[in-house]
Amino acid sequence: MSLPFWVYFVIVGIFVSAFMAVKTAKEDREMETEWIEKEGQVYVERMEQEKERRKKVDAAV
Template sequence: MSLPIWIYVVVAGVFISAFMAVKTAKEDRDMEEEWIEKEGQVYLDRMQKEKAEKKKVKVTS
């Protein structure tokens, strides 16, 4: 009792689609994490710059 070839093709397509969905989700998550880290570093740099400016103004006053 053999199954038609198109059933094998459909099952293979389902597995390939699932694999690609997982792969794409991981890539998106990695890119988003990289973007968040970059933006966080920009924020921290700005805060340190403002802190240094306040300290400089306080010293010169």
């Protein structure tokens, strides 16, 4: 091949950049899923606490 050597560096750079973009997107997706699950658990716990509070109030009445 008669391409200048810097062209190979550019091509390798494109592949490395694509790989890093895919890797970062996957990590972001995993972090977002983890955060959503954590917030969902907090919501469920608050709902359970509210349910218990209402049971106590109804029992007292």
